[in-house]
Amino acid sequence: xxxxxxxxxxxxxxxxxxxxxxxxxxxxxxxxxxxxxxxxxxxxxxxxxxxxxxxxxxxxxxxxxxxxxxxxxxxxxxxxxxxxxxxxxxxxxxxxxxxxxxxxxxxxxxxxxxxxxxxxxxxxxxxxxxxxxxxxxxxxxxxxxxxxxxxxxxxxxxxxxxxxxxxxxxxxxxxxxxxxxxxxxxxxxxx
Numbered sequence: 001x002x003x004x005x006x007x008x009x010x011x012x013x014x015x016x017x018x019x020x021x022x023x024x025x026x027x028x029x030x031x032x033x034x035x036x037x038x039x040x041x042x043x044x045x046x047x048x049x050x051x052x053x054x055x056x057x058x059x060x061x062x063x064x065x066x067x068x069x070x071x072x073x074x075x076x077x078x079x080x081x082x083x084x085x086x087x088x089x090x091x092x093x094x095x096x097x098x099x100x101x102x103x104x105x106x107x108x109x110x111x112x113x114x115x116x117x118x119x120x121x122x123x124x125x126x127x128x129x130x131x132x133x134x135x136x137x138x139x140x141x142x143x144x145x146x147x148x149x150x151x152x153x154x155x156x157x158x159x160x161x162x163x164x165x166x167x168x169x170x171x172x173x174x175x176x177x178x179x180x181x182x183x184x185x186x187x188x189x190x191x
Contacts, residue, residue, distance in 0.1 A: 032170035106130035
């Protein structure tokens with residue numbers, strides 16, 4: 001699935017490139033890529049900071065757009081939210097910025113499903129330079145399925161869990177990326 005480059009500005013604030021695009025029907029016979037490759041944007045001028053490369057906040061923006069593509073793959077869109085009153089919310093994100101990328105350069109995003117249970121989804125994004133293949137950044141996220149009106153976590157419906165199970169099976173042979181679960185801190189040399 002490829003989406004437009006630019007997020008759209010909605011009346012409620014910043015939107016994602018796929019906002020308003022219905023989730024396609026789940027095809028249980030379709031092959032599932034390991035990892036998934038759902039989003040290929042180009043670095044937009046508004047993503048570039050005064051240092052001449054993509055700003056740190058825009059790495060999260062792009063990972064969020066990649067998550068939105070994943071949500072639509074598994075069946076979460078505006079209809080799911082509006083009719084069922086549920087969605088996935090991000091509760092934790094850990095980004096590793098590895099290399100710089102400049103305006104106009106093409107990106108390729110992958111997404112690996114690391115784990116899930118009835119309420120949570122653990123995913124891993126990798127951002128690559130589309131031409132060189134260099135790894136630019138990674139993003140690890142924990143998502144929680146919520147009842148929006150109650151503001152609380154709630155179990156995912158069986159159909160959504162079945163979609164995640166199919167992806168988890170396809171991703172079972174992938175090893176955990178080295179950045180997963182890494183704590184942040186200053187490494188010191190032993191005295």
